[in-house]
Amino acid sequence: MAYSISAFFPCYNDGGTIASMIAVTDRTLRTMTDDYEIIIVNDGSSDYAPEVLEEMQERYPHLRVITHKKNRGYGGALRSGFGAATKELVFYTDGDAQYDPHEIVRLLPEMRSGVDVVNGYKIARSDPLHRIIIGRLYHNFVKTMFGLRLKDVDCDFRLMRRSIFDKIQLKSNSGIICLELMKKTQDAGFKIVEVPVHHYHRAYGGSQFFNLKRIWNVWCAMWVLWLELVWRKDRKSADLVEPTEKIVADSE
Secondary structure, eight states: OOOOEEEEEEESSOTTTHHHHHHHHHHHHHTTOSSEEEEEEEESOOSSHHHHHHHHHHHOTTEEEEEESSOOHHHHHHHHHHHHOOSSEEEEEOTTSSSOGGGHHHHGGGOOTTOOEEEEEESSOOSOHHHHHHHHHHHHHHHHHHTOOOSOTTOOEEEEEGGGGGTOOOOOOSTTHHHHHHHHHHHTTOOEEEEEEOOOOOOSSOOSSOSHHHHHHHHHHHHHHHIIIIIHHHHHHHHHHHHHHHHHHHHO
């Protein structure tokens, strides 16, 4: 079956890696389909990423660049990417090259009839020990809190049907958007399959997440999301069940 594919990457100060991401993605997609596009969301980069992207646009006709004059956060960048995608399938990963975009070839064969999302999960995480520990604690915590049935909530290597976004709407501007995306996708009844992918050491730049301010912001946003997607949903379900139980009790 022939697919059309939009591949996009958020880019924030990824000047040292974004060119290779574009080149590898273009070469990979050309072997898979004639109908594809590559979208880079430049989320207010202050390094030399804008100059690199300008040069790459001259060399790659399938490339489009969306520029945020001010940084909108990881969630804001993903929302722009999803909104700009025009093809049947949407693939995204990060612009820092910790994932290899060539491995989309692992995902596409699993996008069979009835499957809506092919979600990568890290074979092994190539990060400093403290990030690995925090990541595992976070994954286990949110998996329990939100009732997620996933091996890896935060593996940003996903292939999705664009039609999903006709039914779900994303609101987050922070990194919590990954949790929001997968919780809403699961709750909407979409079929998710998982595929192992490699994760590599960061070759350029530094993580935007692992500082106290951002961790605190994500912690607060996570509880707000839990109230919206879990607690209120459970309360609504309880309100619907309670009158029925009362009627049964009264009839006895």
